Amino acid sequence: MAGNAPTASEYVIHHLTHFNTTGHAQEAVIDWSVINIDSMFWSIALGLLTIFILWSAARKATSGVPGRFQGFVELMVEMVADQAKGIVHSAESRKFVAPLALTVFIWIFLMNFMDLIPVDLLPMLWGESVAAMGFVEQPGDAYMRVVPTADLNITLGMSAGVLLLCLYYNVKIKGFGGWVHELFTAPFGAHPLLWPVNFAMQIIEFVAKTVSHGMRLFGNLYAGELLFILIALLGGTATVFGFVGHLIAGSIWAIFHILIIVLQAFIFMMLTLVYVGQAHESH
Numbered sequence: 635m636a637g638n639a640p641t642a643s644e645y646v647i648h649h650l651t652h653f654n655t656t657g658h659a660q661e662a663v664i665d666w667s668v669i670n671i672d673s674m675f676w677s678i679a680l681g682l683l684t685i686f687i688l689w690s691a692a693r694k695a696t697s698g699v700p701g702r703f704q705g706f707v708e709l710m711v712e713m714v715a716d717q718a719k720g721i722v723h724s725a726e727s728r729k730f731v732a733p734l735a736l737t738v739f740i741w742i743f744l745m746n747f748m749d750l751i752p753v754d755l756l757p758m759l760w761g762e763s764v765a766a767m768g769f770v771e772q773p774g775d776a777y778m779r780v781v782p783t784a785d786l787n788i789t790l791g792m793s794a795g796v797l798l799l800c801l802y803y804n805v806k807i808k809g810f811g812g813w814v815h816e817l818f819t820a821p822f823g824a825h826p827l828l829w830p831v832n833f834a835m836q837i838i839e840f841v842a843k844t845v846s847h848g849m850r851l852f853g854n855l856y857a858g859e860l861l862f863i864l865i866a867l868l869g870g871t872a873t874v875f876g877f878v879g880h881l882i883a884g885s886i887w888a889i890f891h892i893l894i895i896v897l898q899a900f901i902f903m904m905l906t907l908v909y910v911g912q913a914h915e916s917h
Contacts, residue, residue: 640774642867649753649863652785653760653777670785677782680744684737710736717904721911727803731910734799738792739903742851745782746895749858750888753866756780783855783898786848793848796906797840803913816916847905854898858891 640648652670691707700708718732757780761773770776782788804813817836818829865887869880 645867646860646863648774648777649757650779650860651777652779670779670787672777672779673782673785673788676748676780677745677788680748680782681741684741684744687740688737710739714739714903718907721907722914723911724807724914727807727910727914731907735903735907738906739899742783742792742899742902743895745788746855746899748781749784749855749862749891749895751780753862779859781855781859783851784859786852786856789852790845790848792851792902793844796847796909797844799906800840800909800913803910807914808916812916843909847902847909851898851902854894858887858894861887862891 653672655669655671688707691704694701695704714736715728715732718728718735722728722731757776757778758773760778761770761776764770764776765773779785804816808816818824818832820832821835822828822832862884865880865884868876868883
């Protein structure tokens with residue numbers, strides 16, 4: 635992107651390209667052979683911020699009249715605890731699952747919230763920094779995507795983590811032998827001729843739930859990111875109509891997108907509770 639101003643397609647492609655370990659532009663949505671450094675950095679940084687927020691709330695908690703921050707956190711804790719109680723019927727499991735669900739909700743919300751930051755702000759600051767250090771010739775030659783949940787690698791990684799948690803509770807609650815027995819006898823019965831069909835259905839269910847869990851979050855945030863990029867592109871036109879249209883469209887979409895980032899965080903959290911709850915049930 636050095637030299638002349640980028641075309642519309644170059645601008646969009648640039649903003650959808652990850653800074654990764656290949657050392658060059660990587661435009662693929664998912665590629666297991668590379669690590670998207672920008673997604674890893676922002677997801678880990680926001681995960682640490684989530685831990686700090688919860689730790690700060692716990693440290694400042696008092697038995698008296700709570701302040702606004704403590705009151706908000708207590709409201710969130712009660713909301714998640716109520717949802718967990720209705721889905722995961724083991725009180726022992728809820729001691730871990732409910733705090734995990736709250737952490738997941740706040741973490742995903744913060745990652746989604748990055749989509750509301752002006753499209754060019756952080757990539758521009760990053761490009762100017764690496765250009766000043768001599769790593770690239772022009773600031774526009776640097777790549778940086780700041781919405782981790784718009785990266786399928788991140789969302790599928792999180793859903794795979796939920797899958798591992800479900801497998802753990804399947805074995806813990808039912809015992810390894812009981813779980814293996816369920817794999818081959820549910821949902822159609824214990825007849826030996828049905829074992830292959832039952833096993834195939836169980837594997838398909840695990841894979842489908844994991845893929846859809848990650849794809850749902852990714853699809854909504856990727857679409858939101860792309861729309862913000864297109865709106866920013868409208869603002870780059872050298873016309874009053876383009877600038878005004880950019881402000882109006884950007885404001886409307888940002889207000890609507892606030893609902894999306896909260897809803898998607900809530901849905902991911904609820905599905906995590908549902909899948910863990912299903913792991914506690916016997917067929």
